[in-house]
Every structure is written in C-alpha cells, then in structure tokens.
Amino acid sequence: MEVSKKKPAAGVPAAKEPAPTLASGKYTFSKSEALRRYLSRKQARSGKRVSKAKRDEQKKKPKFVEKPFNKGTRIVSLKKRPNNYPCKNHSKPRSKVPKKHGATKVRKSLQPGTILILLAGVHRGKRVVLLKALKSGLLLVTGPYKINRVPIRRVHQKFVIATSTRLNIESVKIPDTINDAYFRRIREKRAKKAEGDIFAKKKKTYKVSATRKADQITVDKQLLRAIRPHPDRKILLNYLKSRFGLSTGQYPHTLKF
Template identity: 45%
Template sequence: MVKWYPTEDVQKVRVKRANKPSKLRGRISPGQVLILLAGKHQGKRVIFLKQLEGGLLLVTGPYKFNGVPLKRVPQAYTVPTSTKVDVSGSDFSKINDAYFAKEKENAKKTEEAFFAPKKEKKPFSDAKKAMQKSVDAGIAGKITDPIVKKYLKTKFRLRNGMFPHTLKF
C-alpha cells in the first residue's frame, strides 16, 4: 500500500528521442546486388543505390528486369551478394524519404462513409514514373553482360540440399 499520494494530478512528461538512423553495414556499397528476404518482392535480386536519411536502403530492380520499382528497404531484410553493378550513370540524388510520403486525406467518419464503396488505388504519378525510368535507364545501360541480366531476373530460392549457413553469396 502506498502511504503518500500527490495532491495534484501531474502528468509525466515524456521526452521523444531523436531518430538515429542505423549505420550502413560494411559489406554494402552502392551498386551492390542484394537479395530481398521479405515483402512482396521476396527472393528477388535488387541493386542498392544509397542509404536514405531515415536509415532505410534505396533499391531498384531495375523495373524492366524483374519488376521491382524504387523502394525503401530495411537492412535486416536483405542479404548482400558479391555481385556489383556500375550505377554512376544514373541520378538518384533527388530521391529522399519525402519522395515516398503518401498524401493524407481528411476522411470524415460518418455513416455514409462507412457504407460507401471502397476507393480504388491511385495510380503512380507521372513524375514518379519518369524518375523510375531515368534511374533505370542509367543502370540498365551499363549492364551489358547477359549473365548479370539473367542473374537479376531470377529469384533466389532454397532447394533440397541447400543450407543457408553454408552458401557463399
């Protein structure tokens, strides 16, 4: 039992800590091919472009090869490989965390809104499509080796007798 109670209700002040982005793993460098471990594009090979301010990795398929658009991915969901691609020809310096922000809509919580049909997904804006094409054009133009193209197109899968702890990427 507590013998003393405060005379006034005082709310505790909670201090928000600054978001510290995670450090980039030493084995990951721009142009390196990574394997995605989770999400819609699980098992696909992507090219690492840069680390964003929030700590996430900016990767691309290129979209033309394997259907992976410009994405933000946590480092923990990737496996770095020894394959590298030249990314010096593409300009992705304008892409930051704000590029991926979604527009907020003020939805009113009414009975009519509850029974209204669901809204369709908005298509990608023309600006994002143009940015995707410009980034991919610089990268895809540098990939001339047909083996690397085929490598990016194929998914990573474990098969019988393959043990992840013994594989060399």
C-alpha cells in the same frame, strides 16, 4: 613491562583519534551507524542536541491510553495515524534532455551498386540493385523495373542479403527529389458516415503518380547502360530476373553469396 602513556600538556588540545577501521580499509561501523554518530556530533557542536533528561521524559510519556468502550475498555493510540497513504510511484522520472540519435550505420557490405536479395515484402526472393543509403538509414533499391518488375523502393537492411556481385553505377545520377519525403503518402481524413447505400462508395486504391513513373524510366535507362559494358551481361540479366530459393539440403549459413 607497562608502557607509559604520555598525557597532553595543559592547554594543548588532544589529537583526534582516527575512525576505527578493519583490514583492507573497511570501516567498523555500517553506513547508517556512521551517519547517526556524525549527526549526533554535529548536533552537539551546534547546541541543538537534546539532553538525556529530555529524552527520558519523552520516552516516559504514554503512547497509549485505556478508554471505556461498551461496558469494558479499549486501548487507544494517542498519536493519530493518517487515513490515506500515498501510493508508491515506481516509474522512473523522464530526463528533460532530449536524446540525440545519430545517423544509422549501414553495413560495410552494402555499397552502392551491390546486388541484394530481398527477404521480406511483396518482392521477397527477387534480386535488386542498391542505389544508395538514405538519411533515415533505409536502403534505396530498384530491380530495374524493366527486368524484374521491382520499382524504386526503400528497404531495411535487416531484410536484405548482400551478394558479392557489384555493378559500377558511378555514371548513374539519382534525382535529388528521391529521398525519405518522396515515399510519404498523403492520407486524407475520413469523411463522416452518411446514410445511404453501404456499397455505393468504393475504397480508393493507390495509384502511381506520373512523376514516379518518369523517375523510374530515367533511373532504369541509366542502370541498363551501366550493365551493357559488363563482360557477363547476359548472365547478369538472367541473374537479376531469377528468384532466390533454397532446395532440399541447402542451408543459407553454408552458402557463399
């Protein structure tokens, strides 16, 4: 049986056919082909579409010309190509909006009063008391200096092992001046090279300021007062004095600190 197709009545515009699709909503044409068809329809509506006759004329125009060259001939392109080609810039454009970085997170185990083991630096292997975490995310620690010769210094949390031993340092008051700016060194500009004896001038070595010494004494006194009421005071003092090390057959991942 043949199904009769109804034609639209005179004066009534025919309904637009939907875009041909395959199963699961995939389109028949690729993105480039769909874009080409869309632009051609748009040009046809606006009247900017080039007629077929003009396109044929453009195609018929010769692209190459044969010219005489050294007793013979050569083929020359009518369209001149550029002498210089721009290099591809693969670098990504920088975003104008500055990135906002929040304060660095400190591990939960790193609470004030926790005894830490230093893993890097001059004092590696020594045990120190954590005073507080600074705004920069670095940890403020001290020996105390009177016990194991570790002064007030900053340490990154990467280079530290937190132990289960903790002191009650609520009574310890750290001066407000001890912050990140407190540890910055003022570097003098290099003087111009003067002619003369090379060994006449000696390099300036770092010297601890009087304010630092005073701050160290005040913090140490308060820490020692906090250690006194501890039931295992003698063991704790020896624990802070001793260095951490691994003997044969010991592995850090199996130890409980």
